[in-house]
Amino acid sequence: MQNRIGNDEKYYNEQDKINTIKMREVLDTLPRFCRQFFRGIEPTTSARTRLGYAYDIRTFFEYLHNVNPVLKKKEIVDYSLDILDMIEREDIEEYLEYLSLYEKKDKEITNAEQGKKRKMSALRCMYSYFYKAELISRNTAELVKMPKLHENEIIRLEPDEVATLLDQVEAGEKLTKSQLKYHEKTKLRDVALLTLLLGTGIRVSECVGIDIDDIDFNTNGLRVHRKGGYNTTVYFPDEVRDALLNYLEERKLKIAEEGSEKAFFLSLQNKRITVRAVENLVKKYSRNVTTLKKITPHKLRSTYGTNLYRESGDIYLVADVLGHKDVNTTRKHYAAQDDENRRRAARIVKLRETPGEK
Template identity: 25%
Template sequence: MEDHISDFIHYLVVERRLAKNTVISYERDLTQYHLYLKKVENLTSFNEVNRLHIIHFLKTLKEKGNSSKTLARHIASIRSFHQFMLREKVTNSDPTVHIDSPQSERTLPKVLNISEVEALLDAPKTDNPLGIRDKAMLELLYATGLRVSELINLNIADIHLTMGFIRCIGKGSKERIVPLGSVATKAMDNYINHARGQLVKKNKTDAFFVNHHGKRLSRQGFWKNLKKNALIANIQKELTPHTLRHSFATHLLENGADLRAVQEMLGHADISTTQIYTHVTKARLKDVYNQYHPRA
């Protein structure tokens, strides 16, 4: 059974070219599923799996306190796997056919208001190389809506300041071109001319953003710096690595940007993913109304 899961993971990597984190998520879900079938249901082949086995597995996940969103992800992983097995003629049927995904509760992303964004972007002290780097990173994130993974994976060759854009590789190894604003361009130019060389020193690296050792900045390194600058900016809201991405999209839509254009800039494959930000703007409008209307 382990070999069939390995074949499926290979298919996801080689043929579907899914992002590394997505593949890891599939592998983790299917490993958990396989262990349940083997240890609890005493099955030795995926051909023996029926609908009730999967329902019982999902029930155990729910009893352990997993959310409906997590259950829906597990179902998607299991369904994709069994469809693959059927196509490859390893199994004779797909036991997931009549299993519905639970409706996941969709939480609205946390966003910063304009004054909070400005405070965060002004937090880094630009009298030293690391501060100049932090300023460039934060300005770039808010100017483009990049994912943090896309930010830290940027290379020198991806930066085109004179033409006003950057090239990034998003989920599923999809390339997109993202425009830059003048403020972000200035901050990045300052980083290139007055900070990156001092940080890189004698190291040879294509990475655009580097740490104090001159090596590519990690996701954990970025997260640590974000929290430090949020503390300096006295931001009380809970932040995530995606906070500036969410704020970027929300502020664009609040100021009349086209939803399709925002979808393109964010690199969303499906516009329904982008539409969550229209709900955010409506919720914020309601908050403003309740706060300022005399008869709210």
């Protein structure tokens, strides 16, 4: 489908524009040599990735500015490229320790292993770029070990919890009086949205970006814009189709706000629903199903991936459907199911018939 200018522009193009504007604002706070780095990685990264790197690299230079007496005398934007050669491995290791807990604008900020790893990835990428370009003499960031991530148990809904969740969304059970006021207005939308997430495993960002003409009810196909910037088609079962069609009849009666005319899922304000709104509605409904699990849209994605792997035993199929470029990413998340598959294999293969079997 062709991209059009104005209100019909695709959601992900609009988001890229927003991220590009934010990126320019962050660049104005970084050393000037950083502009060359971000231009250099532009062909291989998304606007969202570059913005994340920019925020993380700014944190690093703010740290240096705060702790180093010499650098404190200079504005961060005036730092020259040779500062990267001056930084020692110990400086970066101390930076990682600082990330565990620090204050910014009277706000306490913490980083666990995942946050530290992300910030180190940004730093490594910048060092690697300038080192390969032979603009610095050493790649100090490469000498620092990446924070080790501890494997966390996959949190997902069990089949009976999935059924209970969808039943409660339809019935509005256990909602507060204030929540029930809006339930009739959002019930069909919420059922369609949760059924879609649970029935396809798409990301929440992919879900909110769906336009009406992205759905083909003849083939049960859904066009989504994947993380990484490419489009693909995922297919949904008839149960998802029914939920989407039920909501579509209601959606046709709504007059969307300017800029959201093509959006499939609308908020109560008739604007394209946001990622935060989906996160909130998942939280609202799921806490009435389980109090022991913190369910997010990503956990619904994990629920789908686990169920697909449990039924198919095909890790490559799961990786393809979930949009993982590297099957090892999928294997890492769903390896716990391998033991169950191996046990099932042991029950399937029989060497001799037992008495009474033919």
